[in-house]
Amino acid sequence: ATKKLLVLPGDGIGPEVMNEVARVVAWMADARGVAFEISEELVGGASLAVHGVPIRDEVIAAARAADAVLFGSVGDPKWASAGFDLRPEIAILKLRQELGLFANLRPAKVFDALVEASTLKPEVVAGLDIMIVRESVGGIYFGTPRGIETLPDGSRRGINTEIYTTSEIERVARVAFDLARQRGNRVCSVEKCNVMESGLLWREVVTALHAREYADVELSHMLADNCAMQLVRNPRQFDVIVTGNLFGDLLSDLASMLTGSLGMLPSATLGAVDDAGRRPALYEPIHGSAPDIAGKGIANPLAQILSFAMLLRYSFAMEADAALIEQAVANVLASGLRTADIMSPGMAQVGTSVMGEAVVRELDKL
Amino acid sequence: ATKKLLVLPGDGIGPEVMNEVARVVAWMADARGVAFEISEELVGGASLAVHGVPIRDEVIAAARAADAVLFGSVGDPKWASAGFDLRPEIAILKLRQELGLFANLRPAKVFDALVEASTLKPEVVAGLDIMIVRESVGGIYFGTPRGIETLPDGSRRGINTEIYTTSEIERVARVAFDLARQRGNRVCSVEKCNVMESGLLWREVVTALHAREYADVELSHMLADNCAMQLVRNPRQFDVIVTGNLFGDLLSDLASMLTGSLGMLPSATLGAVDDAGRRPALYEPIHGSAPDIAGKGIANPLAQILSFAMLLRYSFAMEADAALIEQAVANVLASGLRTADIMSPGMAQVGTSVMGEAVVRELDKL
Ligand SMILES: CC(C)[C@H](C(=O)O)[C@@H](O)C(=O)O
Ligand SMILES: CC(C)[C@H](C(=O)O)[C@@H](O)C(=O)O
Numbered sequence: 001a002t003k004k005l006l007v008l009p010g011d012g013i014g015p016e017v018m019n020e021v022a023r024v025v026a027w028m029a030d031a032r033g034v035a036f037e038i039s040e041e042l043v044g045g046a047s048l049a050v051h052g053v054p055i056r057d058e059v060i061a062a063a064r065a066a067d068a069v070l071f072g073s074v075g076d077p078k079w080a081s082a083g084f085d086l087r088p089e090i091a092i093l094k095l096r097q098e099l100g101l102f103a104n105l106r107p108a109k110v111f112d113a114l115v116e117a118s119t120l121k122p123e124v125v126a127g128l129d130i131m132i133v134r135e136s137v138g139g140i141y142f143g144t145p146r147g148i149e150t151l152p153d154g155s156r157r158g159i160n161t162e163i164y165t166t167s168e169i170e171r172v173a174r175v176a177f178d179l180a181r182q183r184g185n186r187v188c189s190v191e192k193c194n195v196m197e198s199g200l201l202w203r204e205v206v207t208a209l210h211a212r213e214y215a216d217v218e219l220s221h222m223l224a225d226n227c228a229m230q231l232v233r234n235p236r237q238f239d240v241i242v243t244g245n246l247f248g249d250l251l252s253d254l255a256s257m258l259t260g261s262l263g264m265l266p267s268a269t270l271g272a273v274d275d276a277g278r279r280p281a282l283y284e285p286i287h288g289s290a291p292d293i294a295g296k297g298i299a300n301p302l303a304q305i306l307s308f309a310m311l312l313r314y315s316f317a318m319e320a321d322a323a324l325i326e327q328a329v330a331n332v333l334a335s336g337l338r339t340a341d342i343m344s345p346g347m348a349q350v351g352t353s354v355m356g357e358a359v360v361r362e363l364d365k366l
Numbered sequence: 367a368t369k370k371l372l373v374l375p376g377d378g379i380g381p382e383v384m385n386e387v388a389r390v391v392a393w394m395a396d397a398r399g400v401a402f403e404i405s406e407e408l409v410g411g412a413s414l415a416v417h418g419v420p421i422r423d424e425v426i427a428a429a430r431a432a433d434a435v436l437f438g439s440v441g442d443p444k445w446a447s448a449g450f451d452l453r454p455e456i457a458i459l460k461l462r463q464e465l466g467l468f469a470n471l472r473p474a475k476v477f478d479a480l481v482e483a484s485t486l487k488p489e490v491v492a493g494l495d496i497m498i499v500r501e502s503v504g505g506i507y508f509g510t511p512r513g514i515e516t517l518p519d520g521s522r523r524g525i526n527t528e529i530y531t532t533s534e535i536e537r538v539a540r541v542a543f544d545l546a547r548q549r550g551n552r553v554c555s556v557e558k559c560n561v562m563e564s565g566l567l568w569r570e571v572v573t574a575l576h577a578r579e580y581a582d583v584e585l586s587h588m589l590a591d592n593c594a595m596q597l598v599r600n601p602r603q604f605d606v607i608v609t610g611n612l613f614g615d616l617l618s619d620l621a622s623m624l625t626g627s628l629g630m631l632p633s634a635t636l637g638a639v640d641d642a643g644r645r646p647a648l649y650e651p652i653h654g655s656a657p658d659i660a661g662k663g664i665a666n667p668l669a670q671i672l673s674f675a676m677l678l679r680y681s682f683a684m685e686a687d688a689a690l691i692e693q694a695v696a697n698v699l700a701s702g703l704r705t706a707d708i709m710s711p712g713m714a715q716v717g718t719s720v721m722g723e724a725v726v727r728e729l730d731k732l
Contacts, residue, residue, distance in 0.1 A: 084563065084566060087560055089560045089561070093561070119486050119487055119490045119598055119599060119600075120485050120486055120487070120598075121485055121486070121487055124485045140506075140528060140561075140562065141561055141562075143525075146562075146563055147563050148563050148566065148567050151531075155531060155532035155533060156531065156532050156567055156571075157529060157530070157531045157532075157567070158528075158529070158530050158531075158562075158563045158564035158565070158566065158567030158568065159509075159527065159528065159529050159563065159564060160527075160528045160562045160563060160564045161525065161526075161527050161528070162506060162524075162525065162526045162527070162528065163523060163524070163525050164523070164524050165517075165521060165522065165523045165524075166521040166522050166523075167521060192612070192615070194453055194455045195455070195459070195506075195507055195615075196506065196507075196512075196524075196526045197450065197512055197513050197514050197524045197525065197526060198524035198525060198526050199524070200450060200514065200524065201514050201522055201523070201524030202524065205522075224615070224616055225615045225616050225619040226619070228594070228616045228617070228619050228620040228623075229619045229620060229622075229623040229628075231620075232485060232486075232598070232620060232623040232624060233485060233623055234485075246558070246612075247616075249558070249561075249590070249591045250590055250591050250594045250613075250616055250617075251594070251616075253591040253592070253594050253595045254594040254595060254597075254598060254620065256595075257594075257595040257598040257599055258598060262595075
């Protein structure tokens with residue numbers, strides 16, 4: 001069966017870094033005989049500019065039909081005042097919700113060659129390897145009632161609703177427990193059960209599921225404010241963290257910044273396996289569209305390339321090929337090449353396309 | 367007029383560190399002729415054990431009648447399964463809400479003598495001095511509907527509601543702008559307006575208030591996930607941060623951990639000035655009840671002592687006395703005394719009461 005990929009470069013540096021993935025895809029076809037059928041669509045500000053909406057229904061349908069979606073990034077200051085329903089971000093939120101992509105896997109990993117890039121002391125972050133599993137189609141992101149209403153006296157009121165159900169909590173916790181079994185076998189579940197009933201239910205459901213099906217995995221619970229502190233104090237205490245949509249948004253960004261190299265971090269967002277054995281999935285770098293450096297040819301393409309490696313691993317079970325790409329990236333770093341965002345004294349600074357070419361050259365050697 | 371203080375030591379290390387404040391209060395009476403009328407009550411687990419509730423109505427009334435409340439900390443694993451309505455934490459939540467303590471001021475300051483205590487590199491945090499102003503009686507902490515409901519199929523659903531009104535946003539933003547004018551004159555307002563309408567209203571209201579009354583202060587806006595990252599990447603970019611209850615909970619804990627010395631950080635929570643010119647206020651250390659080290663005489667009393675200094679400054683406009691206490695604390699640190707939590711090689715490790723005595727001895731010298 002051909003492997004159908006939908007590529008959505010998006011805004012800012014998205015298209016630039018996606019270009020470098022194209023080289024790796026071409027290499028896969030040439031050297032390994034693995035062919036992908038690739039189609040490409042506009043999303044975010046790029047779609048707004050042409051179609052007047054951040055994502056068209058046709059694109060959602062194409063994402064559904066594809067075996068996997070490779071996403072760049074969305075967000076563009078040009079559209080800052082486009083209105084709440086026309087934000088470029090709608091593109092990613094709609095894809096998550098329409099495809100039921102409920103488990104956002106966000107690794108925070110420190111690459112040995114880049115341990116100095118962190119603002120944290122090397123002895124605190126060396127070897128760091130955390131996986132944050134963030135619920136991504138529920139919680140306060142999507143709960144209703146929501147909106148802004150005007151009160152009789154002319155003042156206004158903004159409302160959002162956090163909702164979590166037993167089954168929403170269970171399915172994302174399962175992903176976390178399953179991942180933990182392939183890693184350090186430890187899960188830390190994070191909420192604010194001392195203040196929020198949705199967090200209390202979260203803790204109860206995770207605890208019960210653990211006792212029922214995952215007693216072999218070590219489970220701990222932590223309040224979200226304490227987790228924010230512990231990630232700074234001693235991040236290596238964590239293996240897998242599982243949490244809701246909003247806490248996951250903050251905590252995973254915090255965790256990835258501990259590595260000092262956002263430009264290196266990929267992510268996956270997975271849905272449920274359907275009756276035909278298919279699982280919707282989207283892969284994207286953790287970094288955003290970085291409008292300030294867009295179009296300059298200096299963005300780091302490695303997170304986007306590593307997102308493609310994650311895609312091979314999770315959507316096509318091509319573990320060997322994924323590992324090959326990851327090894328090539330490690331070798332390029334070891335050889336001293338750096339884009340501006342991860343540059344340090346004594347290294348060789350290169351632009352986006354030189355970095356992409358270097359990865360392919362390393363792949364040739366492996 | 368006598369100055370009426372309500373002292374609420376609470377749980378864990380609360381009573382131990384509060385003992386050391388008593389020395390400072392005694393010194394104030396002796397050396398400066400400033401007398402306080404002090405009453406003390408149980409809260410948290412300590413109140414649960416005796417009265418069966420985390421805080422009695424009489425204690426709320428006493429807090430209302432006092433000129434200021436000095437709070438220790440609440441939280442005790444013994445009461446972990448006491449039920450949602452009997453958590454020790456109810457004590458602080460109820461005090462905030464019943465007294466209308468809407469502005470939680472949480473400084474994150476790196477003491478020169480302790481710059482090495484941070485897990486962040488000294489060059490990133492030296493001189494750090496951020497003030498986080500967190501809204502503390504609204505948002506998802508108190509919004510309704512809330513609770514856990516059982517659905518017809520036996521599964522459950524947890525719900526919480528985030529609500530912010532124009533006036534709730536304006537009054538806390540005013541506190542932030544006013545503070546900024548006495549500091550670096552910069553306010554960064556933080557929400558998730560790209561996902562939540564309550565955040566969108568927050569941004570609009572802060573922007574309008576700024577234009578109307580505070581155009582001399584520099585205002586910027588930041589998404590909460592980005593703020594979590596920026597606090598790790600370059601915390602010194604901030605002067606005053608203003609944000610909602612839930613984001614403030616995580617971000618202020620994160621910010622205080624950047625200093626590496628939670629045991630040093632005080633906080634204030636202020637209400638509105640009433641017609642008689644009185645302003646309800648509560649002061650507490652940022653650290654929690656630390657049950658693991660309670661009763662051992664090793665807790666750091668400095669955050670509690672500095673909370674008392676904040677109390678003098680904000681509730682009684684006793685700036686000189688507040689500064690005196692802060693100077694005494696700085697001198698004690700400079701002399702090399704350290705409690706276990708801030709110990710480093712070459713320093714002299716002491717317990718809670720030796721540290722408290724040392725502050726008073728320094729006060730004598732000033
Ligand atoms: C773009 C934005 C809506 C999104 C989110 O808040 O989920 C982003 O921050 C992320 O974490 O993927
Ligand atoms: C004890 C708890 C309810 C409280 C909160 O979440 O507000 C604490 O974390 C704080 O920040 O003061």
